[in-house]
Amino acid sequence: MKWTLICTAWAALAMATPSLAATVAEGDKLAQNQDLTLRLLDSIKTLDPQLNSDTDGSTLDAQLLEGLYTQAPDGKLVPGVATGYDVSPDKLTYTFHLRPEAKWSNGEPVTAGDFVYAWQRLVDPKTASEYSWFLATMKVKNAQAVIDGKAPPSDLGVRAVDDHTLEVTLDTPISYLLPMVAHTPTLPVLKSVVEKYGDAWTQPGNMVGNGAYVLKEHQMGQQLVLARNPAYWDNAHTIINTVTFKVINDGNQALTRYLAGELDVGPVPTGQFLRLQKEHPEEAHSTPNACTYGYLFNVGPNGPAALKDVRVRQALSLAVNRDVIVKNILQGGQKPAYSWTHWAMAGFKAPDFPEAHMTQAERDAKAKALLKEAGFGPDKPLKLTISYNTDEGHKKMAVAVQQFWKALGVDVTLENMEWKVLIDRYGKGQFEVGRYAWCADYDEASTFLNYFLSNNTSNYGKFANADYDKLIQESATSGDANVQYDKAEAVLHEQMPVAPVYFYTSVSLVKPDIRGLPVQNVLNNWYARNVYRVAK
Template identity: 55%
Template sequence: MAASVLALAVAAPALADNPVPEGVTLSEDQHYTFWLLDAIKSMDPQVNTDVEGSDILRQLFEGLYNEDGEGNIVPGVALEHAVSEDQKTYTFTLRDDARWSNGDPVTADDFVYAWRRLADPATASEYAWYMELMQVENAPEVIAGDMPPEELGVRAVDDHTLEVTIGTPLPYFPQMLVHASTFPVHAATIEEHGDAWTRPENMVGNGAYKLDEHILGERVEMSPSETYWDAENVVLDRLTALTINDVNLGLTRYLAGELDRVDVPAGQYPRLAEEYPDQATSTPYSCSYIYMLNVGDQGPEALDDVRVRKAMSYGIDRDIIVERILQGGQRPSYNWTHWATAGFEVPEIDYAGWDQSRRMEEARTLMEEAGYGPDNPVALTLNYNTSEDHKKIAIAVSQMLKPLGFDITLNNMEWKVHTDRMQAQDFEMARYAWCGDYNEASTYLDLFTSYSGHNNGEFFNEDYDRIMKESKTAEDPQPLYQEAEEILAAEMPVIPIYHYAQVDMVAEDIRGLPTQNVMQTWYAKDMYRVAE
């Protein structure tokens, strides 16, 4: 099959350079300690679903491509790729010096094994649908169990050549390959140890770091892998992730010198930016904060009425949440897709242009029409995972909605319990956030298709499915993305609250964290500490 030039230029040479600029003096201390809000549910690339889990996996494993500080793809295990004339067959050339931490070579078969494992129903991965989003040939049939995993459109031409066939041309396909679910895994290790393969004593990875210790809900320890292809340019010699469920305690421990990076608690950024101008940072971050509503068969009857759902959304004053509670550069949201997503234009949504007094007026009318109000309230339980910030927002929202006739009970739980209950549709309304898997609007909008692995509120809409399927073959999908957003605004299966900013305290001597990448994808191998 004839091949064209590279479909997407890779933004770096095949061999990486030392991340430390000439003339910079390094600190003798190259230990980096960072904060995690929640316990890492899984160290398995094909099973993990969490952003914090992906941050860890990105150090322990390496996929075909990585991202640089501006979000461009750069070589990982793949040096380059060619694409066929019909834009449906990608051929990746893999580096011949990639090694697993046990010394075995990383080959194309390792990617084939991982991708088949992701799509295989036996794995029961919530990210199996990612193979379908990538349009990998036969992915829907494999995921449904109608075809064996061996029929998935991925094959090893030889040890260092991987071929992927997709059903529909996707211009952003290479960008999707930085996601942790596409990382290779070591088949022999998994087959020997089963679910225990992710324990530190068993794990075999191919990333710049190896797992030394994992105490669930407490800490993760990592050290450089001697077998990593670019080990000589890895500077940080120890990584520690500490799980601290209390954001205020996290800040306290940062200020005490126990952490090098921590999220800024709600409302504290203005003060910290004034007191610590070289440490407090706020940059756009491709994540959206919402309340997901259970509109499926297990959801409460009141949420079957779109008037009730709209009244809830109208009743939430997002300006108060962003300007008085968060105060960190976040933006109020009335749509799902993050405003800074590449190529995306936020559509005009009617209630976004109203002032809050009009929203409340419209909300009261909708509640009256639905037969509810202060004298006949809608009783709902709002689940949220442990975080003082989530709690503050939930309390504020419950008070905002009370005058409309909503009686909201707040229910706090640990992250694993929270997500497990959402996946089982065992909730009424729940705090939820989604961070883009790649920098294109479909990473958000595909979530609410009927075939999504994360549509926990069970919003199913034939027009929405049709629009998103059409977007895969559209020359310009942006108008279709706006149509999809308009359906979400009309049906309100979720309540948008705000679009994220990455609001951090970062130690002054830390370098190499991305500042221009809206995905905020970071790699410890690109980081270092400078001498004070």
């Protein structure tokens, strides 16, 4: 997704002694307390997997629902509801075999029909999912036609051969289908529950899931509580009993509560990693996280006229002093970004653009020249508003960018708002420049590059480029997709629909008695069913 909230520590659970699943390592003695408490930066927009579009909701859904495949702590795919699959010689038909012991939390069996219903629901225009495009990028047959209203959902290339056999038909073979079926939009939902409760089906007492946990409590803006699901097929190997997510907007307050023992995983406020690493060397951790942070330009019909001039967008990007942000503000091992796709994606090499080797003075000089060419100067100052969600880290960076652009003569207004409000504004195109981040849905470069496709409903800046679309389409059947990926990155660099700022790391504080969290997964996906606590 993925949207991400910087310093949201629970999404950064990367550390600790390696442990696969919840298998207790030799020598580890289980603690009596097997509960887990973590921090959420903001309220969850939705727990509906077909309506979710952010990292926070995705992580919660991963505890409550289980797809065909999931991930081990090292990032490798492992069977979920599916025990395996067959693929046709032309690689257009995948047949997934579902485990008969998989059950919903109400005791009903999980069937292939539940996946068919969820996937059809995802692309059905009536659902109005911001992530409907995901099945189109998976190349599921007729997905785009259904999304466009040109075919009924029943024409989607997915069918239940029988209760335990799911058949998926593609328009075009792709090499990364399996990682995609581990992602949130493809999670199953129970039709009878969704139709009975409507929008309220994800409320405590209503929600029926097939994951290792069930939703016991959801106090909006305060906390969510998950409890073990006794009907989960692998409940015998689950150890953590209760997972509590506390909504704490202020990073410094969350840190205080972590140090007081209220949280088991805590945030590292912007700029404090080096200090905390020195003071708490066994608890402070920084690892690569496949997300890119930047400022999205609204080039759509609701965006300001100035941003439709590519010279303006190029100038604004050049003027962002990424070294100051990474070295002076963040200080958590992040890398400056002059391109979009995260460098840690499997098989991908980030492009090396000239700006990365210029001094900031040279970048600023070029930026001023571009703004002058575009007609902006002392007699006609450029005025813009940067929108960002409430968080001290986002604020510090927005203030820094405001100063960087002020040096160009740009008058910048800052506006912050709660996450749910910001996402709603983005969806309606009601912004000019927006603080933005995208995190990998799966470990392949297309997860970043698909974002700027013209038919991607999550492409809030409304960037559209026919050459770019063609490159991404060609990459699906290319002998070496990196050829098209490099050209696509070049288009983004030239057109600048977003000013990339830095590549993420996950910085977090984790109590030393916790085991089973991911240590090699650049996607930072994690499951509480893999976690346990050792006796101190």
